[in-house]
Amino acid sequence: MATLTYRDALNAALREEMQRDDSVFLMGEEVAEYDGAYKVSRGLLREFGPRRVVDTPIAELGFTGIGVGAAMVGLRPIVEVMTFNFALLAIDQIVNAAAKIRYMSGGQIGCPMVVRGPGGAALQLGAQHSQAFESWYAHIPGLKVVMPATPADAKGLLKSAIRDDNPVIFIEGEMLYNQKGDVPDEEYLIPLGKADIKRPGKDVTIICHSKTVAPALNAAKTLSDEGIDAEVIDLRTITPLDQDAILASVAKTNRVVVAEEGWGFAGVGAQVVDVIQREAFDQLDAPVIRVHQADVPMPYNKHLEKAAKADATRIAAAVHQVCYRN
Amino acid sequence: MAVESPARARRRGTEAPYVDQYRDWLRMMILIRRFEEKAGEAYSLGQIGGFCHLYIGQEAVAVGTISALRADDYIVSAYREHGQALARGLSSRSVMAELFGKATGCSHGKGGSMHLFDAALHFMGGHGIVGGQIPLGAGFAFAARYRNTDQVSLTYFGEAAANIGSFHETLNIAALWRLPALFIIENNGYGMGTSLKRAASITDLHQRAASYGIPGVEVDGQDVVAVRQTTDEAVRRARAGEGPTLIEVKTFRYMGHSMSDAASGTYRSKEELDASRQRDPIVLLESRMRDLDMLDDAGVQEVEASVVAEVADAVKFAEESPDPDPSELWTNVYAPEPH
Ligand SMILES: Cc1ncc(C[n+]2csc(CCOP(=O)(O)OP(=O)(O)O)c2C)c(N)n1
Numbered sequence: 001m002a003t004l005t006y007r008d009a010l011n012a013a014l015r016e017e018m019q020r021d022d023s024v025f026l027m028g029e030e031v032a033e034y035d036g037a038y039k040v041s042r043g044l045l046r047e048f049g050p051r052r053v054v055d056t057p058i059a060e061l062g063f064t065g066i067g068v069g070a071a072m073v074g075l076r077p078i079v080e081v082m083t084f085n086f087a088l089l090a091i092d093q094i095v096n097a098a099a100k101i102r103y104m105s106g107g108q109i110g111c112p113m114v115v116r117g118p119g120g121a122a123l124q125l126g127a128q129h130s131q132a133f134e135s136w137y138a139h140i141p142g143l144k145v146v147m148p149a150t151p152a153d154a155k156g157l158l159k160s161a162i163r164d165d166n167p168v169i170f171i172e173g174e175m176l177y178n179q180k181g182d183v184p185d186e187e188y189l190i191p192l193g194k195a196d197i198k199r200p201g202k203d204v205t206i207i208c209h210s211k212t213v214a215p216a217l218n219a220a221k222t223l224s225d226e227g228i229d230a231e232v233i234d235l236r237t238i239t240p241l242d243q244d245a246i247l248a249s250v251a252k253t254n255r256v257v258v259a260e261e262g263w264g265f266a267g268v269g270a271q272v273v274d275v276i277q278r279e280a281f282d283q284l285d286a287p288v289i290r291v292h293q294a295d296v297p298m299p300y301n302k303h304l305e306k307a308a309k310a311d312a313t314r315i316a317a318a319v320h321q322v323c324y325r326n
Numbered sequence: 327m328a329v330e331s332p333a334r335a336r337r338r339g340t341e342a343p344y345v346d347q348y349r350d351w352l353r354m355m356i357l358i359r360r361f362e363e364k365a366g367e368a369y370s371l372g373q374i375g376g377f378c379h380l381y382i383g384q385e386a387v388a389v390g391t392i393s394a395l396r397a398d399d400y401i402v403s404a405y406r407e408h409g410q411a412l413a414r415g416l417s418s419r420s421v422m423a424e425l426f427g428k429a430t431g432c433s434h435g436k437g438g439s440m441h442l443f444d445a446a447l448h449f450m451g452g453h454g455i456v457g458g459q460i461p462l463g464a465g466f467a468f469a470a471r472y473r474n475t476d477q478v479s480l481t482y483f484g485e486a487a488a489n490i491g492s493f494h495e496t497l498n499i500a501a502l503w504r505l506p507a508l509f510i511i512e513n514n515g516y517g518m519g520t521s522l523k524r525a526a527s528i529t530d531l532h533q534r535a536a537s538y539g540i541p542g543v544e545v546d547g548q549d550v551v552a553v554r555q556t557t558d559e560a561v562r563r564a565r566a567g568e569g570p571t572l573i574e575v576k577t578f579r580y581m582g583h584s585m586s587d588a589a590s591g592t593y594r595s596k597e598e599l600d601a602s603r604q605r606d607p608i609v610l611l612e613s614r615m616r617d618l619d620m621l622d623d624a625g626v627q628e629v630e631a632s633v634v635a636e637v638a639d640a641v642k643f644a645e646e647s648p649d650p651d652p653s654e655l656w657t658n659v660y661a662p663e664p665h
Contacts, residue, residue, distance in 0.1 A: 123375060295659075
């Protein structure tokens with residue numbers, strides 16, 4: 001096992017897949033000469049040259065669409081968006097083209113591409129730079145949405161995303177890039193659509209993904225000191241959603257908190273709750289509680305920003321609620 | 327009495343319309359410079375958070391363009407807008423307080439460095455999505471025309487933003503509808519780490535005006551007088567119903583793209599940066615004024631002292647101002663319900 005940052009784990013995945021398959025290439029703003037705005041693509045230009053590591057102008061709609069076109073005729077583009085806030089400019093090509101090509105062509109033409117980059121809030125970047133958009137993409141049939149929480153998951157999931165024959169929206173966490181973790185030395189893939197039990201437990205299930213995994217684990221630690229044994233399920237992939245993993249855990253614990261970074265209204269957590277109430281209603285000992293960001297644009301002021309975000313304290317409080325503790 | 331040299335008299339002649347404004351311009355340019363230096367310091371101290379993009383080197387653009395506007399004209403910009411906000415007349419207190427995220431800031435602590443707004447001054451914001459403000463600027467011009475006022479709208483963006491789709495869509499419509507709009511490309515050579523020549527098929531961006539059938543002008547952005555002259559003509563055209571102008575202002579940014587990248591090293595050399603500093607907009611205006619016997623060392627010191635005091639006061643004000651009340655998290659999401 002090597003200890004890698006989330007950033008370097010992603011970098012390793014890109015490198016290995018580009019070495020394996022010449023049709024894989026990386027394209028986006030500042031990915032080549034600048035080594036990546038967040039340095040995820042560090043060193044790739046030197047290794048693979050400008051044919052396969054391609055700097056673009058600031059033109060998200062154009063270059064993402066070029067990626068879609070290239071994918072339709074057999075290349076495997078990885079389009080880096082500097083952040084998913086800016087991918088909004090490309091959403092027409094992602095939603096109206098990438099997600100629909102296979103269906104509209106009656107299966108003749110596919111779109112094997114990855115759109116990846118950081119999503120969600122960092123620190124005090126204000127309303128236009130602090131948005132978690134996973135539920136937007138998860139809403140669109142034809143797309144897969146992947147959101148790794150740890151370095152090992154980042155590597156294994158990105159490799160699978162690159163090999164997947166569908167358009168995959170791969171949302172990284174700006175706040176996770178420096179996080180370190182063990183990453184297996186040997187080659188491995190993590191299948192898309194499989195959740196992961198990040199901590200087994202029997203009293204309550206905390207369902208989370210991406211940036212809420214760490215606070216959920218922190219909350220679980222605090223709770224265990226109080227005698228509450230929480231299971232933490234990391235969805236890892238939003239679509240396809242691993243309903244089996246969710247339901248197995250509910251059957252075990254009978255109590256659920258769903259935590260996510262994004263806004264609550266029509267968010268990913270709402271979908272999870274729908275699955276649970278439909279398939280496991282009789283197994284619930286309490287209503288499911290959701291923890292999410294305040295349904296407001298993100299404020300700049302640091303105190304307001306902190307108050308807007310889901311954190312370990314709020315997750316623990318929600319667990320108290322579903323356990324009917326104080 | 328000394329006889330005036332013919333060269334100096336000529337200069338006096340051509341500059342006559344503006345000379346009485348030089349002193350104000352100089353003070354404003356120095357204010358912007360010192361304000362930005364202080365903002366950089368405050369950022370390093372953690373008093374300012376998030377992203378912070380400094381304007382140092384580009385001061386003549388804000389001052390030369392905004393001085394040509396009336397108080398009821400509209401201005402919209404991107405995230406590198408502290409200098410434009412000050413030139414528009416936002417107080418250094420309200421801008422600094424906003425950078426500090428305080429309730430007294432021009433956006434009440436909710437916007438931060440990238441999102442300065444002042445409705446009363448028709449300063450319609452700093453915007454963080456590259457090119458996102460370009461259609462908005464045309465919208466203000468549309469409204470002016472709709473209401474039959476003779477207001478104009480001025481939109482700033484970087485040369486890299488000129489490659490985004492909204493630039494083309496907006497300029498086409500603005501030209502088609504002859505909107506009273508000025509589109510100002512602040513060409514500082516680099517969009518983050520990418521030089522213009524690696525991002526644009528033609529690098530003389532003002533030439534793109536030809537595809538819309540509107541005038542495209544290039545101007546030296548280090549020369550505040552030249553910037554002002556060019557803007558005056560574009561404003562005149564806009565007010566007269568002759569439609570938009572695309573102005574490419576050639577300028578330099580001395581600092582990194584934001585506080586998180588170095589001024590030189592990775593994507594541009596120290597030599598290139600040093601060369602660009604040779605034509606400093608403040609020094610150029612100062613020497614113009616000295617040539618005209620409008621300024622001496624004591625005069626410069628006087629301006630510096632008053633500006634330094636103003637910036638220090640702004641920082642103190644920002645430091646002492648309160649954070650927004652926690653309940654503000656939930657305000658301004660929707661318009662208040664009418665009672
Ligand atoms: C749509 C979009 N894509 C990418 C970014 C990230 N980004 C912020 S500023 C910038 C460079 C813009 O350069 P330019 O327009 O020349 O303005 P300057 O920074 O030089 O003032 C980039 C790529 C963004 N904010 N919005």
